[in-house]
Amino acid sequence: MAGIVSRSVWSLLIAIALLYPCESSFSAEAGPLVISVPKGFEGPTRDDENGGVTIAWIERQPVPGGGTLLQVSAIDVGTSLDGITRAQRVEGASHYLLEFVRGVGHSLENFEFGEFEQVSLAGLPAARVHWTASNSGQPAVGIIYCVLVGHFVVSLQTRDTGTEITPAMYSAMSAIEGVRVR
Helix, strand or coil: CCCCHHHHHHHHHHHCCCCCCEEEEEEEECCCCEEEEEEEEEEEEEEEEEEEEEEEEEECCCCCCCCEEEEEEEECCCHHHHCCCCHHHHHHHHHHHHHHHHHHCCCCCEEEECCCCCEECCEEEEEEEEEEEEECEEEEEEEEEEEECEEEEEEEEEEEEEECHHHHHHHHHHHHHHEEEE
């Protein structure tokens, strides 16, 4: 499948991300997590629906309609996550990540995603995936993460136009990978 990114490529991407300054302009609570929003990202916009919350920030680009998205969505699933093992958290993060990926892909054309990777967010097992697509004829690229925190299933993502991960996306990825539990 196109869009598959190997572990060595991810390591290189993260190393490059560390070269970009990621000064925080502020920290924000997003569901059960706190995220340090990178400088240049405006917002937040907030949507509370059906026991969940979605909070988003945009770094505007000079291109009309262009901008890098940083978004956190948290859904309260109640006590169903109480007492699950670390292995079940890994499995659950991958399961819910697939649901989030399907939701993103639904509104895009030529949507393809790579292999799921196991990562850690806020010291908890998580999953992430890289995707590519087109939106109204424009290429688009994104990274989606999923982690289970307390009673919440949390999706964190960044996306932008183009075919490559942008410097603003690297800043957003650093912020996502630096989240902490409230």
